[in-house]
Amino acid sequence: xxxxxxxxxxxxxxxxxxxxxxxxxxxxxxxxxxxxxxxxxxxxxxxxxxxxxxxxxxxxxxxxxxxxxxxxxxxxxxxxxxxxxxxxxxxxxxxxxxxxxxxxxxxxxxxxxxxxxxxxxxxxxxxxxxxxxxxxxxxxxxxxxxxxxx
Numbered sequence: 001x002x003x004x005x006x007x008x009x010x011x012x013x014x015x016x017x018x019x020x021x022x023x024x025x026x027x028x029x030x031x032x033x034x035x036x037x038x039x040x041x042x043x044x045x046x047x048x049x050x051x052x053x054x055x056x057x058x059x060x061x062x063x064x065x066x067x068x069x070x071x072x073x074x075x076x077x078x079x080x081x082x083x084x085x086x087x088x089x090x091x092x093x094x095x096x097x098x099x100x101x102x103x104x105x106x107x108x109x110x111x112x113x114x115x116x117x118x119x120x121x122x123x124x125x126x127x128x129x130x131x132x133x134x135x136x137x138x139x140x141x142x143x144x145x146x147x148x149x150x
Contacts, residue, residue, distance in 0.1 A: 047105070051076050060077070062074050075132070078125075083123050084123065089122070092124065095135050096147070098136070098138055098140065099134070111126050
C-alpha cells in the first residue's frame with residue numbers, strides 16, 4: 001500500500017479537534033484546549049501526603065511554586081538528611097509529563113523503600129513531580145500548552 005501525505009493530513013485532522021494541522025496554535029486554540037482540561041487526580045493526595053510521611057527521615061525543601069490561576073502548587077524535593085559536600089550527588093525526578101505516572105510514583109517509592117540504603121554514600125535529591133498541574137490532568141503540557149521538557 002502506498003503511503004501519501006494527503007492521508008497523513010486527514011489522520012492529523014481527525015486525531016486532534018483543535019487547530020489546523022501544520023499551523024502553530026494561537027491564543028484562541030490554547031484557550032479552547034485549556035477549557036477542555038479537568039482535574040482527574042490529586043497532587044496533594046498522591047504526592048504531597050507521601051512527602052509529608054517522609055519528613056521524619058528526610059529533609060524536605062520547597063524549591064519553587066507554580067501558580068496557575070486558581071491552582072497553586074508547591075514544588076517539593078526530598079533530600080538526604082546527612083548531606084555531605086564530599087559525596088557524589090544523585091538527582092531523581094519524575095512527573096515532567098503528567099501522564100507519565102510511573103516516574104512520580106517510582107520516585108516516591110524509591111525514597112520510601114531504598115533511599116536509606118544510600119545514606120553516607122550518596123547525596124540524594126528527589127523531585128518527584130515536576131509538573132503537578134499536568135499530573136492532575138493526566139497531560140503532557142502545562143496550562144500554557146507548553147511541554148516542560150522542551
